[in-house]
Amino acid sequence: MFKISAQAVDVAALQATLADARAGACVTFEGWVRVRNEGQAVHALEYEAYAPLAESEGERILAEARAKYEIVAARAVHRVGHLQLGELAVWVGVTAEHRGAAFDACRYIIDEAKARLPIWKKEHYASGTTAWINCATRGEHGAASPPP
Amino acid sequence: MLTLHIQYFAILREQRGLAQEKLTTTAATPAALYDELRARHAFTLTGDRIRAAVNDTFVDATTPLREGDRVVFIPPVAGG
Numbered sequence: 200m201f202k203i204s205a206q207a208v209d210v211a212a213l214q215a216t217l218a219d220a221r222a223g224a225c226v227t228f229e230g231w232v233r234v235r236n237e238g239q240a241v242h243a244l245e246y247e248a249y250a251p252l253a254e255s256e257g258e259r260i261l262a263e264a265r266a267k268y269e270i271v272a273a274r275a276v277h278r279v280g281h282l283q284l285g286e287l288a289v290w291v292g293v294t295a296e297h298r299g300a301a302f303d304a305c306r307y308i309i310d311e312a313k314a315r316l317p318i319w320k321k322e323h324y325a326s327g328t329t330a331w332i333n334c335a336t337r338g339e340h341g342a343a344s345p346p347p
Numbered sequence: 348m349l350t351l352h353i354q355y356f357a358i359l360r361e362q363r364g365l366a367q368e369k370l371t372t373t374a375a376t377p378a379a380l381y382d383e384l385r386a387r388h389a390f391t392l393t394g395d396r397i398r399a400a401v402n403d404t405f406v407d408a409t410t411p412l413r414e415g416d417r418v419v420f421i422p423p424v425a426g427g
Contacts, residue, residue, distance in 0.1 A: 230427050246426070247357050249419055251403045253426075277426055289427050309427060317400070317419075318426030319357035331358040332425035336391040 201257025202276045203250045203318075208287050213274060222271045222294035226301040228309050230289035232282045236332075240325035246279045246288065249317040253277070260311045268304040270295040275308055277318060348373055351380070352417045359422055362390050377401065378408035381420055392422055 210229070217225055234241055261273045271294040278288050291308050295301035320332045354367045363384075374380035377399035384390065398421040399408050405421075412418065 247360075248426075249354075249356050249400070249421065252400055252405070252419070255403065256405070313427035314424070316424060316426045317356070317421050318424055319422065320425040321357070331361075331422070333423035334358045334392060334425075336393075 200274045201254055201261055203248045203253050203257075204276050204278055205280050208276050208278065208290050210287065210290060213276065213290060214292055216274065217272055217292050217294045219271050219294055221296065223296050224298040224301040225292065225294045226298070226305040227293075228289075228291040228305050229287050230309070232284050232286050232288055234284055236322060239322070241284070241322050242325045243281060243283055243323045244288075245281050245321040245323070246277070247319045247321070248277065248279045250279075253316045253318055256316055257312060260308055260315065263311070264293070264304040264308050267307065268295070268300040269297070270300050270304045273304060273308060275312065277312070277316065279318075349375075349412055349414050349416070351412060351415070353380075353384075354417065354419045356419065357422055358392065359390060359420055363388050375411055376409050377406065377412065377418060377420070380412065380418065381408070384420075396423055397421060 232244055257275060264273050273293045275291040282288055291305050293301045293305040321329055323329050348371050350371050352369050355363045360366050372380055374383050378394055381394050381397055399406050400419040400421060401416050
């Protein structure tokens with residue numbers, strides 16, 4: 200299950216869905232909104248997703264992880280909307296008989312999700328500027344756009 | 348001429364000033380359509396930095412478009 204969610208993620212409820220007597224290991228990853236990115240003080244951020252494709256591509260990533268690693272189950276949720284500092288932006292949970300596969304699969308899922316899912320992040324800086332991450336064009340040097 | 352539904356996200360939505368539109372075009376591929384829209388709306392991202400999706404599936408930018416297709420242009424992603 201790969202979900203795009205406009206609501207805060209209930210981590211305990213998600214982790215409970217992974218309970219399985221076959222699993223001897225559960226590895227989870229949480230991505231949080233942090234205060235500093237590439238030297239700029241972040242005040243808040245905004246995630247936007249092309250949800251139908253993000254969820255189908257996310258399911259494909261989970262299926263790849265199941266094929267590549269000896270895992271029992273894998274789930275992930277990615278937030279959209281306005282997030283404050285410290286809020287959970289993405290959650291990945293993997294169970295396996297043994298910890299090695301659980302760690303490897305969890306790492307695979309978050310790395311592929313970051314690289315492939317049609318999800319965009321707009322950072323709002325303490326200075327009042329904003330920037331769509333990775334969308335700067337030549338001449339902007341990755342700098343933020345001026346305040347409106 | 349094809350009539351297509353275009354949906355915009357993130358930086359393209361902001362630069363276009365709307366989230367979706369229906370339009371008629373002579374562009375036969377997503378790549379040609381993006382170039383046409385970029386010229387019209389002054390999108391800052393060049394076509395080589397954009398991926399295309401048609402009817403909720405990633406496609407090659409040179410895939411022929413068909414009447415009624417739902418087209419989405421995907422700027423560089425930044426999930427996680």
